[in-house]
Amino acid sequence: MRSRTELKNYQHEQYDFKLRLAVLGLGVLLGFGLLAARFYYLQVYRYDYYQTLAENNRISVVPITPNRGLISDKNGVVLAHNFFVYTLEITPSKVAGLDATIAELSKLVEVSSVDLKRFKKLQTQSHEFESIPLRTHLNEVEAAKFAVNRYRFPGVEIKSRLFRHYPQGKLGSHMIGYIGRINDKDLDSLEAKGVLSNYKGSDHIGKSGIEQSYEAELHGTTGFQQVEIDADGKAVRVLSSTAPVSGNNLVLSVDSKLQEIAETAFGERRGALVAIQPSTGEVLAYVSMPTFDPNLFVDGIDLDSWKLLNDSLDKPLINRPMRGLYPPGSTFKPFAALAGLEAGKRTPPYSINDTGYYVLPNSSHRYRDWKPGGHGQVDMRRAITVSCDTFFYGLAMELGIERLTDFVRHFGFGRRSGIDINGEMEGLLPTPDWKRRRYKQPWYMGETVIVGIGQGYTLVTPLQLAQATAILANKGQAIEPRVVSGIVDAKAGTVRPMQKVIVDKIPLDEKNLEIVKLGMMDVTQPGGTAASVGANAGYAIAAKTGTAQVIGIKQNEKYNEKNIDERHRDHALFVAYAPAEDPKIALAVIVENGGHGGSAAGPIARKVMDYYLLGKLPQVEPSPAPSKDTGATQADTAAPDTLEETYHD
Numbered sequence: 114m115r116s117r118t119e120l121k122n123y124q125h126e127q128y129d130f131k132l133r134l135a136v137l138g139l140g141v142l143l144g145f146g147l148l149a150a151r152f153y154y155l156q157v158y159r160y161d162y163y164q165t166l167a168e169n170n171r172i173s174v175v176p177i178t179p180n181r182g183l184i185s186d187k188n189g190v191v192l193a194h195n196f197f198v199y200t201l202e203i204t205p206s207k208v209a210g211l212d213a214t215i216a217e218l219s220k221l222v223e224v225s226s227v228d229l230k231r232f233k234k235l236q237t238q239s240h241e242f243e244s245i246p247l248r249t250h251l252n253e254v255e256a257a258k259f260a261v262n263r264y265r266f267p268g269v270e271i272k273s274r275l276f277r278h279y280p281q282g283k284l285g286s287h288m289i290g291y292i293g294r295i296n297d298k299d300l301d302s303l304e305a306k307g308v309l310s311n312y313k314g315s316d317h318i319g320k321s322g323i324e325q326s327y328e329a330e331l332h333g334t335t336g337f338q339q340v341e342i343d344a345d346g347k348a349v350r351v352l353s354s355t356a357p358v359s360g361n362n363l364v365l366s367v368d369s370k371l372q373e374i375a376e377t378a379f380g381e382r383r384g385a386l387v388a389i390q391p392s393t394g395e396v397l398a399y400v401s402m403p404t405f406d407p408n409l410f411v412d413g414i415d416l417d418s419w420k421l422l423n424d425s426l427d428k429p430l431i432n433r434p435m436r437g438l439y440p441p442g443s444t445f446k447p448f449a450a451l452a453g454l455e456a457g458k459r460t461p462p463y464s465i466n467d468t469g470y471y472v473l474p475n476s477s478h479r480y481r482d483w484k485p486g487g488h489g490q491v492d493m494r495r496a497i498t499v500s501c502d503t504f505f506y507g508l509a510m511e512l513g514i515e516r517l518t519d520f521v522r523h524f525g526f527g528r529r530s531g532i533d534i535n536g537e538m539e540g541l542l543p544t545p546d547w548k549r550r551r552y553k554q555p556w557y558m559g560e561t562v563i564v565g566i567g568q569g570y571t572l573v574t575p576l577q578l579a580q581a582t583a584i585l586a587n588k589g590q591a592i593e594p595r596v597v598s599g600i601v602d603a604k605a606g607t608v609r610p611m612q613k614v615i616v617d618k619i620p621l622d623e624k625n626l627e628i629v630k631l632g633m634m635d636v637t638q639p640g641g642t643a644a645s646v647g648a649n650a651g652y653a654i655a656a657k658t659g660t661a662q663v664i665g666i667k668q669n670e671k672y673n674e675k676n677i678d679e680r681h682r683d684h685a686l687f688v689a690y691a692p693a694e695d696p697k698i699a700l701a702v703i704v705e706n707g708g709h710g711g712s713a714a715g716p717i718a719r720k721v722m723d724y725y726l727l728g729k730l731p732q733v734e735p736s737p738a739p740s741k742d743t744g745a746t747q748a749d750t751a752a753p754d755t756l757e758e759t760y761h762d
Contacts (some may be wrong), residue, residue: 133275173340176314179333181277182360184289184323186369187598192289193279193324199251200274201259202244205236207268214266215247222255224248227415235294244272249412277317279407283374287432288399288534288596290322291407311335318431320410321432323596326535330600333360362601364608367397374724374731375400382707384432387579388700388721391690393476393613394583394592396532397698398721399431423697426680434579435537438572439703442659443500444688444710445521445567447629448581450497452520453508454625461628464492471506473558480506480562490584496634498641500658502566508541509565514556516563518542523591523619524581526573531593540577543570567659572630578701579687586655586690586699588626589619634693643687643711646719652726653693656718659686682706687714691722698725 183191201222208214215232218224228248235245251259256271261405263270277292295303295318298434303318312318319325336357341350375386379402386400403425409418422430454461465724469487470479482488482502488495489515509589522528527542541547543564545556548606563569573581576594582592593614600609633655642658685707690699700718707713717749723729 165319177336179357180359182331183362201248283404291410331360334358359603363597367597376483383705389583389589391583403429410743440661441567442661444659466501494632498635505565514561541572551730582688583699586696589621591617646715655693656689685713
């Protein structure tokens with residue numbers, strides 16, 4: 114059989130080889146071209162961007178928290194300051210077994226149940242990568258003991274933190290307020306204001322009082338350090354530094370000694386006091402009782418302390434001067450009197466014969482005076498002095514509710530005063546329109562009657578009462594009240610005084626003002642409802658007592674505080690300004706469930722005025738327990754035009 118030999122096509126194979134070689138060469142060239150293009154893109158076109166990223170990887174920007182501004186009283190007594198403490202802190206994201214780590218740490222440094230509860234609470238409010246304090250205020254021995262064992266606890270470190278401290282403790286806490294840890298709500302607020310970047314590295318922010326309302330002044334400006342770091346993330350050197358600017362210091366118009374005297378005078382009783390300098394609007398004392406220790410809130414209040422404060426029947430967290438709403442009672446009468454005089458409804462020598470009650474026109478319904486049998490012949494001056502309900506019933510009816518409320522609104526009733534602390538309530542001045550909107554009911558004549566003696570739907574705050582009294586003392590000029598009198602610039606050290614803001618100027622007849630003033634001066638003289646308050650004062654006091662009902666009483670039933678639960682007894686009110694001829698101080702006091710204003714609230718006011726005007730220190734013991742005096746103004750607001758009410762003051 115003949116073998117066949119296939120002939121190879123060398124030309125075809127050579128062609129295929131060259132083709133594959135060309136394709137491969139083209140691929141190599143394309144690859145190098147793409148690589149060169151990428152190099153150009155990264156090294157030339159995007160050079161600045163990647164250089165910045167590289168620098169950021171090499172350089173860490175560390176914020177430097179500024180010192181928070183100090184708060185002091187008018188005499189330089191420090192009310193809020195800062196100090197450095199050692200804190201033992203844990204970053205949860207860097208710790209494998211958190212509970213086991215804390216248990217081991219407890220063998221080195223004491224960790225109480227309060228510390229642990231606070232840590233757990235802060236953990237729920239913080240991110241995993243944030244450092245959370247487990248123990249604060251470590252001493253040097255404790256800090257050194259941990260430092261030796263630090264290698265055993267990754268994610269745990271000792272830090273030196275700046276802590277806020279309130280050296281006067283509970284004194285003026287509602288006014289000063291407190292700071293607390295920044296939460297999500299705070300972050301949203303800071304972002305909305307465009308200042309979030311200034312809080313890098315900051316853990317705390319003002320939560321209430323002056324600490325909150327003056328946060329922008331107190332916080333300062335955050336500084337920064339550019340720190341070079343190595344591959345392990347350790348700091349090598351500081352490249353540049355921008356120093357932080359401390360917050361501005363605040364100087365208050367309040368005298369801390371006067372504040373202490375006022376708070377001590379309340380003893381264990383609940384209530385509020387606000388004292389104002391009429392000519393400037395400066396707040397001299399701002400009391401809310403009971404008070405609380407703001408230091409509890411600085412590092413996150415523990416659950417037990419929070420429960421104790423929040424669940425207390427005495428409500429120590431309520432800022433009573435600006436958020437407590439009370440019927441003004443007879444303290445409203447001087448303003449109603451001035452409304453009647455200015456409107457020409459009670460031109461001297463006008464007087465009435467008070468038989469002990471007032472009867473509505475075309476009605477047999479009686480509104481009784483607090484004094485059975487009445488006060489006899491009473492003119493405007495005497496009506497204020499003896500707090501004659503009957504006189505003011507008739508006056509309110511003749512004025513009408515609209516004219517009466519429109520006039521007294523100029524004295525700050527029914528509107529915010531504008532004080533430099535957040536959270537003020539407006540109070541309530543009732544009108545027919547308001548009642549139709551609120552209750553879908555018409556306004557009755559009987560409701561106008563009781564507004565004349567500060568009852569019915571009328572509600573005021575102690576701050577509004579003090580402001581109204583200051584306006585009266587200042588002859589109708591209304592000045593916005595302020596707690597901060599000056600701001601000390603952190604850089605220059607200069608003091609920027611707060612400007613006096615005049616918000617209203619009521620055109621009042623001097624003769625009418627004199628009648629009201631004389632009536633109020635007689636209140637603290639023999640025969641007045643607060644004669645004991647003015648006894649041996651050494652200066653003239655223009656004042657008005659008041660008592661506001663807490664619960665209604667049945668028709669013809671006599672009020673007897675001994676048969677009523679203590680928290681259902683009448684509130685005691687007292688307003689005053691002194692010296693009457695040249696007022697330097699105007700104030701309002703309310704003692705909750707205290708009974709009569711002259712015996713419960715008046716003595717507190719007297720101690721405050723004695724110290725402010727004479728430098729006289731009160732006796733060590735607090736004011737005597739409240740006792741029933743000449744009675745208390747009563748009002749049943751449910752249906753005042755259909756029930757026969759009993760009022761007394």
